[in-house]
Amino acid sequence: MATESADRISSHRRGMMVTSLAAISGILSGIASTAIASSATDPTGLFLVGAAISVQFPLLKLFGIDIDDFGAKDYIYVAFMTFSLWFVSWGILLTTHATV
Numbered sequence: 001m002a003t004e005s006a007d008r009i010s011s012h013r014r015g016m017m018v019t020s021l022a023a024i025s026g027i028l029s030g031i032a033s034t035a036i037a038s039s040a041t042d043p044t045g046l047f048l049v050g051a052a053i054s055v056q057f058p059l060l061k062l063f064g065i066d067i068d069d070f071g072a073k074d075y076i077y078v079a080f081m082t083f084s085l086w087f088v089s090w091g092i093l094l095t096t097h098a099t100v
Helices: 002-036 044-062 072-095
Strands: none
Touching (some): 002 044, 002 072, 044 072
């Protein structure tokens, strides 16, 4: 029974780490898109979110998350969370005409 509790905590910690990194990466790439891209139609912003998605997997491995267990659903989840938060944060920054 103690190992079940430890496994639950471990899976919880894994989920929190993956979700937190995806959210932070999406928001930071949205801010970087505001700073680097010239307008909403500039493809540089899309390249930045692509780079943010691809950088996360080595970072997760560095943080001790076993990405060898990841399935297609996990990769899609990371990409979707990062893209969604990038889209929302960059959209807000473009709408408010914020400068970084």
